Amino acid sequence: MANNHQYHVAIVGATGAVGQKMLETLEDRNFPIKTLTLLSSKRSAGKTVRFQNKDITIQEATPESFEGVDIALFSAGGSVTKALAHEAVKRGAVVVDNTSAYRMDPEVPLVVPEVNADDLKEHKGIIANPNCSTIQMVAALEPLRQEYGLSRVIVSTYQAVSGAGNEANDELKNQSEAYLKGEDLSAEILPVKGDERHYPIAFNALPQIDKFQDNGYTFEEMKMINETKKIMHADQLPVAATCVRLPFFTSHAESVYIEVEKDNVSVEDFKQQLSNAPGIVLEDDPSTQSYPTPLSAEGKRDVFVGRIRKDLDHDKGFHLWVVSDNLLKGAAWNSVQIAEELIEKQLLTKK
Amino acid sequence: MANNHQYHVAIVGATGAVGQKMLETLEDRNFPIKTLTLLSSKRSAGKTVRFQNKDITIQEATPESFEGVDIALFSAGGSVTKALAHEAVKRGAVVVDNTSAYRMDPEVPLVVPEVNADDLKEHKGIIANPNCSTIQMVAALEPLRQEYGLSRVIVSTYQAVSGAGNEANDELKNQSEAYLKGEDLSAEILPVKGDERHYPIAFNALPQIDKFQDNGYTFEEMKMINETKKIMHADQLPVAATCVRLPFFTSHAESVYIEVEKDNVSVEDFKQQLSNAPGIVLEDDPSTQSYPTPLSAEGKRDVFVGRIRKDLDHDKGFHLWVVSDNLLKGAAWNSVQIAEELIEKQLLTKK
Numbered sequence: 001m002a003n004n005h006q007y008h009v010a011i012v013g014a015t016g017a018v019g020q021k022m023l024e025t026l027e028d029r030n031f032p033i034k035t036l037t038l039l040s041s042k043r044s045a046g047k048t049v050r051f052q053n054k055d056i057t058i059q060e061a062t063p064e065s066f067e068g069v070d071i072a073l074f075s076a077g078g079s080v081t082k083a084l085a086h087e088a089v090k091r092g093a094v095v096v097d098n099t100s101a102y103r104m105d106p107e108v109p110l111v112v113p114e115v116n117a118d119d120l121k122e123h124k125g126i127i128a129n130p131n132c133s134t135i136q137m138v139a140a141l142e143p144l145r146q147e148y149g150l151s152r153v154i155v156s157t158y159q160a161v162s163g164a165g166n167e168a169n170d171e172l173k174n175q176s177e178a179y180l181k182g183e184d185l186s187a188e189i190l191p192v193k194g195d196e197r198h199y200p201i202a203f204n205a206l207p208q209i210d211k212f213q214d215n216g217y218t219f220e221e222m223k224m225i226n227e228t229k230k231i232m233h234a235d236q237l238p239v240a241a242t243c244v245r246l247p248f249f250t251s252h253a254e255s256v257y258i259e260v261e262k263d264n265v266s267v268e269d270f271k272q273q274l275s276n277a278p279g280i281v282l283e284d285d286p287s288t289q290s291y292p293t294p295l296s297a298e299g300k301r302d303v304f305v306g307r308i309r310k311d312l313d314h315d316k317g318f319h320l321w322v323v324s325d326n327l328l329k330g331a332a333w334n335s336v337q338i339a340e341e342l343i344e345k346q347l348l349t350k351k
Numbered sequence: 352m353a354n355n356h357q358y359h360v361a362i363v364g365a366t367g368a369v370g371q372k373m374l375e376t377l378e379d380r381n382f383p384i385k386t387l388t389l390l391s392s393k394r395s396a397g398k399t400v401r402f403q404n405k406d407i408t409i410q411e412a413t414p415e416s417f418e419g420v421d422i423a424l425f426s427a428g429g430s431v432t433k434a435l436a437h438e439a440v441k442r443g444a445v446v447v448d449n450t451s452a453y454r455m456d457p458e459v460p461l462v463v464p465e466v467n468a469d470d471l472k473e474h475k476g477i478i479a480n481p482n483c484s485t486i487q488m489v490a491a492l493e494p495l496r497q498e499y500g501l502s503r504v505i506v507s508t509y510q511a512v513s514g515a516g517n518e519a520n521d522e523l524k525n526q527s528e529a530y531l532k533g534e535d536l537s538a539e540i541l542p543v544k545g546d547e548r549h550y551p552i553a554f555n556a557l558p559q560i561d562k563f564q565d566n567g568y569t570f571e572e573m574k575m576i577n578e579t580k581k582i583m584h585a586d587q588l589p590v591a592a593t594c595v596r597l598p599f600f601t602s603h604a605e606s607v608y609i610e611v612e613k614d615n616v617s618v619e620d621f622k623q624q625l626s627n628a629p630g631i632v633l634e635d636d637p638s639t640q641s642y643p644t645p646l647s648a649e650g651k652r653d654v655f656v657g658r659i660r661k662d663l664d665h666d667k668g669f670h671l672w673v674v675s676d677n678l679l680k681g682a683a684w685n686s687v688q689i690a691e692e693l694i695e696k697q698l699l700t701k702k
Contacts, residue, residue, distance in 0.1 A: 158597070308567075313591070
């Protein structure tokens with residue numbers, strides 16, 4: 001940290017899957033907290049949460065909750081952000097928002113610190129945290145793009161249920177137990193809470209994450225496509241995505257195909273580049289069957305890359321396997337990391 | 352069937368995951384069986400199996416077991432095929448082999464009946480059944496290739512554990528139960544029985560199917576690449592594959608990106624073409640969240656296709672989601688279908 005100042009931090013959505021990880025991450029990072037205000041919907045208000053050996057009572061989030069707050073970490077759904085983020089900014093807080101509410105707003109920086117920390121300098125009070133599946137992909141691709149250029153991205157994802165919240169975790173657990181007992185499976189949450197149809201996720205794969213858009217892509221796929229271009233400042237970069245929900249609790253994995261601009265780049269070049277990249281751990285040795293998996297990445301803040309291969313037909317084409325904890329680098333850690341950057345860069349006073 | 356003749360059929364590997372499905376499929380298809388000989392390793396010999404209301408005792412497979420056999424369906428591993436397939440052919444049987452032993456042998460037709468049934472005419476006693484993940488992909492792509500040409504294939508797979516046999520099914524079941532009870536997971540089979548390291552598959556994803564090759568690709572990936580070219584008679588077709596094992600029991604799913612040769616092809620063109628294709632069921636309507644899943648395809652002989660989208664940056668690029676029961680179209684049904692074609696085409700006498 002750049003100084004010894006301490007901050008008043010608020011978490012909006014403190015009882016959710018990401019909110020819980022935000023608390024853990026602030027504690028792990030020994031974040032310079034003066035006061036911690038935990039906010040939630042009326043339903044969860046009144047519960048207490050343990051933080052640094054103290055009980056903190058969760059309060060209902062209202063515009064007035066943000067009086068005196070320096071940094072507000074939002075993760076309570078897009079409608080809560082839309083109702084309260086500007087209220088927080090009005091009261092002097094800088095908002096780091098983990099929903100999709102303002103991600104594509106040209107006034108709002110969309111930041112993965114390893115990729116575009118300098119975009120924070122343009123913030124006007126709200127900074128957006130990208131979609132989980134986007135964050136880990138751009139973190140892995142940026143060091144390659146810087147060195148070799150990037151002319152194409154095609155990704156197929158393998159995504160954990162916790163991206164859909166604690167209710168989705170419970171659904172996977174309950175369905176798995178039922179399936180193993182030979183009972184019928186009831187599905188009420190996945191693939192998308194509030195959508196018309198629900199399918200079992202236990203021992204299954206659902207090629208739908210978030211709602212379908214008019215172009216036949218899901219919103220999750222369009223988030224990966226549009227957010228990648230915004231974060232990398234690469235409007236013309238072709239990006240294609242197929243997003244699939246799978247029966248595991250934590251970590252997203254991604255099968256990523258890219259084409260670079262430079263000629264004669266080797267797998268060894270890629271490995272060297274990624275070994276030296278911030279936030280990236282190379283885990284790639286076929287001779288010892290070394291590669292990352294969702295279970296091995298769980299609870300870690302890094303992005304893990306393995307299975308790097310050159311395409312057999314395209315000299316500029318490469319395949320990678322990218323895995324990261326969707327609740328940490330994909331959400332809580334990236335948000336806290338943005339907050340740390342704001343302090344480091346002395347950007348906590350909005351323009 | 353072309354005539355009323357009945358045949359002496361042998362199944363080698365009758366107690367395995369695929370062998371069991373071969374028995375069910377022969378029964379379901381009312382295959383014209385005069386005599387059914389069930390063969391296995393010495394270890395499983397002596398067990399009895401119920402078929403068409405009769406108990407059949409499984410015998411140890413020896414060269415002499417094939418005396419009088421017309422059609423021998425092999426699914427007991429490559430070493431058994433190498434030891435016994437030619438012995439069976441010597442005794443007048445035609446072998447349909449579900450292992451990788453002879454798939455790339457130029458003397459051996461590699462057949463998916465919807466794609467290259469005519470290759471059966473060149474058989475010299477052995478016909479190879481392709482790898483499960485290859486079969487469903489080429490079945491889905493062939494009707495598109497015929498109409499629009501095909502210039503590129505990039506696939507990421509989502510594969511069921513049953514492709515690694517009954518032991519892998521048991522491992523997924525046991526690990527899932529242990530995980531849900533909060534117990535430690537022990538891994539002894541997956542990703543590859545007999546390989547050095549084992550990883551838990553329950554609530555996880557393993558980016559390794561079959562052993563690593565010197566080029567960094569796994570053997571499963573190379574099977575998809577090489578077999579696709581052979582089946583489609585398209586040596587120059589660029590095919591890339593990333594193969595991933597997932598925690599479900601049955602059906603493989605595939606996220607497939609292709610480029611066609613013709614201009615101005617639409618998603619509607621694709622849908623019409625696939626609707627009329629043999630063995631393909633189109634299940635693709637975003638407005639009703641209709642798409643195939645591993646659970647919905649289980650127990651069915653068809654190949655299901657959904658999530659058809661045009662690439663947003665490449666006018667000749669399309670994305671598809673292809674799902675099929677890996678033990679049926681991927682193995683048992685494709686083998687029985689080859690046997691039916693051999694009868695239909697009067698090809699049971701080897702050249």
